[in-house]
Amino acid sequence: MPEQLIFAMEVFLNGLMAGVLYALVALGFVLIFKASGIFNFAQGVMALFAALTLVGIMNGQVPFAHIINATFGTDLHYFGWTVPGLLAILLTMGMMVLLAWCVQRFVFRHLVGQEPIILFMATIGLAYFLEGVGDLMWGSDIKTLDVGLPQGINETIDEVTFGWFGYGFFIDNLDLVATLVAAILVTGLVLFAQYTKQGRAMRAVADDHQAALSVGVSLNFIWILVWSLAGFVALVAGIMWGAKSGVQFSLSLIALKALPVLMLGGFTSIPGAIVGGLIIGVGEKLFEFALGPALGGATENWFAYVLALIFLVFRPQGLFGEKIIERV
Amino acid sequence: MLDQSEGYVTSDGRKIGGVVMEMKNITLRFGGVVAIKDISFDIREGEIRAIIGPNGAGKSSMLNVISGFYNPQEGEVWYRGSLRPPMKPYQVARQGIARTFQNIALFEGMTVLDNVMTGRLTKMNSGMFSQAIWKGRAEAEETENREKAERIIDFLEIQSIRKTPVARLPYGLKKRVELARALVSEPSLLLLDEPMAGMNVEEKEDMSRFILDVNDEFGTTIALIEHDMGVVMDLSDRVVVMDYGKKIGDGTPDEVRRNQDVIDAYLGVAHD
Ligand SMILES: Nc1ncnc2c1ncn2[C@@H]1O[C@H](COP(=O)(O)OP(=O)(O)OP(=O)(O)O)[C@@H](O)[C@H]1O
Ligand SMILES: [Mg+2]
Numbered sequence: 001m002p003e004q005l006i007f008a009m010e011v012f013l014n015g016l017m018a019g020v021l022y023a024l025v026a027l028g029f030v031l032i033f034k035a036s037g038i039f040n041f042a043q044g045v046m047a048l049f050a051a052l053t054l055v056g057i058m059n060g061q062v063p064f065a066h067i068i069n070a071t072f073g074t075d076l077h078y079f080g081w082t083v084p085g086l087l088a089i090l091l092t093m094g095m096m097v098l099l100a101w102c103v104q105r106f107v108f109r110h111l112v113g114q115e116p117i118i119l120f121m122a123t124i125g126l127a128y129f130l131e132g133v134g135d136l137m138w139g140s141d142i143k144t145l146d147v148g149l150p151q152g153i154n155e156t157i158d159e160v161t162f163g164w165f166g167y168g169f170f171i172d173n174l175d176l177v178a179t180l181v182a183a184i185l186v187t188g189l190v191l192f193a194q195y196t197k198q199g200r201a202m203r204a205v206a207d208d209h210q211a212a213l214s215v216g217v218s219l220n221f222i223w224i225l226v227w228s229l230a231g232f233v234a235l236v237a238g239i240m241w242g243a244k245s246g247v248q249f250s251l252s253l254i255a256l257k258a259l260p261v262l263m264l265g266g267f268t269s270i271p272g273a274i275v276g277g278l279i280i281g282v283g284e285k286l287f288e289f290a291l292g293p294a295l296g297g298a299t300e301n302w303f304a305y306v307l308a309l310i311f312l313v314f315r316p317q318g319l320f321g322e323k324i325i326e327r328v
Numbered sequence: 329m330l331d332q333s334e335g336y337v338t339s340d341g342r343k344i345g346g347v348v349m350e351m352k353n354i355t356l357r358f359g360g361v362v363a364i365k366d367i368s369f370d371i372r373e374g375e376i377r378a379i380i381g382p383n384g385a386g387k388s389s390m391l392n393v394i395s396g397f398y399n400p401q402e403g404e405v406w407y408r409g410s411l412r413p414p415m416k417p418y419q420v421a422r423q424g425i426a427r428t429f430q431n432i433a434l435f436e437g438m439t440v441l442d443n444v445m446t447g448r449l450t451k452m453n454s455g456m457f458s459q460a461i462w463k464g465r466a467e468a469e470e471t472e473n474r475e476k477a478e479r480i481i482d483f484l485e486i487q488s489i490r491k492t493p494v495a496r497l498p499y500g501l502k503k504r505v506e507l508a509r510a511l512v513s514e515p516s517l518l519l520l521d522e523p524m525a526g527m528n529v530e531e532k533e534d535m536s537r538f539i540l541d542v543n544d545e546f547g548t549t550i551a552l553i554e555h556d557m558g559v560v561m562d563l564s565d566r567v568v569v570m571d572y573g574k575k576i577g578d579g580t581p582d583e584v585r586r587n588q589d590v591i592d593a594y595l596g597v598a599h600d
Binding site: 204213215 | 433435446
């Protein structure tokens with residue numbers, strides 16, 4: 001096999017892995033958008049906030065230490081204990097549910113029936129608010145997140161591919177775990193939506209609010225549920241991304257990458273979010289590999305947006321999205 | 329005047345029970361518009377109660393008050409002998425009051441069967457965690473819900489479209505699916521907002537027959553809004569007549585037909 005093709009295959013696989021993370025963030029968007037028509041700009045910040053909270057809890061960091069110290073003249077930073085990963089994840093999940101409740105109770109409950117653009121603006125506000133709170137609570141320094149996920153090159157793949165091609169592929173164990181976790185997460189979500197009472201109610205709300213009310217579904221409850229699920233997906237994305245590149249505020253920028261993913265996959269389709277994420281992941285890696293050198297590199301910064309733009313022109317509803325019909 | 333506590337026997341020999349739902353001095357305003365003006369009436373166990381009146385009379389508003397979609401500024405709603413506090417629509421639905429809409433509100437993206445199954449949501453007990461843990465119980469519940477849904481689907485003769493996405497159905501069938509979804513929750517009170525609007529004669533006859541059968545077989549109490557006077561007179565036991573938000577008549581179809589106010593305000597208009 002020609003050397004270039006083998007390299008391209010490796011790039012392809014690594015692109016898939018990167019795409020999984022895009023897909024996870026996009027999934028959070030889709031969940032909320034389907035059920036409430038809210039385009040949640042804060043989804044990326046939610047992933048950041050979840051990761052910050054997780055690290056903070058694990059390291060026994062004192063929340064709002066900066067404010068406390070400034071007010072009381074104390075010098076608190078850490079409680080002096082550490083919390084095991086799994087417990088910390090559960091506590092963080094509790095925090096995300098609380099956040100979901102607050103978002104619904106204090107923001108969107110007061111905006112029911114408003115124009116989509118107003119709801120969208122509210123999520124922009126939420127994004128900045130949450131970023132600020134995250135900073136105040138846990139500080140803005142870059143933190144490492146280690147919940148015990150395997151990292152580094154996967155030896156087996158390296159050896160097997162070396163046996164086949166005479167060239168060992170570099171696939172990160174963390175990426176493999178991320179893929180596995182994402183697959184389980186998506187399967188779980190689909191089963192939940194398909195077979196549980198709350199899942200049915202969720203689909204009902206996504207389809208028609210008035211009809212959902214008439215069959216006894218509380219919109220408020222479903223919206224809190226959906227924001228909690230989105231919080232859960234954000235937590236998973238935050239863990240993966242944080243373990244890979246450290247927990248830092250640029251994490252919230254992945255929200256922007258989710259946008260082209262959604263344009264590709266359609267805003268209302270869970271499979272769309274996944275396939276869209278994978279296409280963008282693979283596309284930008286392969287494009288950089290093939291044409292990056294000729295174009296002066298760093299094509300990953302813009303490739304996704306250009307692809308999305310092309311899609312907007314030819315298929316505005318995305319690959320899997322429903323035909324855009326005005327709802328009456 | 330009818331006895332409040334006892335009930336009565338209809339001309340075709342059906343026994344009507346005590347008062348299930350009582351509206352007392354209901355007033356509903358939208359800004360300056362008074363949609364309902366100080367209206368009182370009751371609905372009795374097992375009866376088919378019609379609400380009629382010209383366009384904009386406030387009929388749908390009244391149904392929306394009963395089902396919790398609107399909360400009146402004044403007046404009291406009594407349900408099964410107790411005063412009902414202001415409620416959200418989903419709470420009313422969980423009390424066993426099901427409804428259909430004048431403009432059809434179905435889950436367009438779901439199949440007929442899935443739509444009907446959502447009507448069982450109020451009957452599903454298992455929460456998400458118990459569903460994960462007590463798999464057996466959840467499955468038994470699912471089977472029961474499925475059977476109930478299939479039975480209603482048979483009853484309303486929509487077996488052939490069970491798996492069809494609702495969005496593809498013609499108007500008349502959609503109305504029937506909406507009735508099925510309301511019915512499958514085994515409501516103690518069924519509210520139908522113009523169940524025959526926009527139907528041809530044949531479809532209207534079918535729908536009338538279904539409404540009578542539902543009332544007959546399940547003993548369901550039904551309140552319905554209808555424009556077609558012939559249909560109303562055939563179907564209903566008692567009729568409330570509304571005009572410009574006011575009640576101008578209340579009684580058996582014959583009584584209402586002879587009521588001069590009604591003739592002037594409604595029938596007169598309709599026949600001119
Ligand atoms: N949500 C609302 N907001 C403002 N006004 C409303 C609302 N719902 C109803 N109205 C007004 O209340 C009045 C009664 O309307 P309603 O829909 O109850 O009449 P209706 O008797 O059902 O008429 P139709 O036979 O046309 O269905 C109308 O003037 C209508 O414009
Ligand atoms: Mg109406």
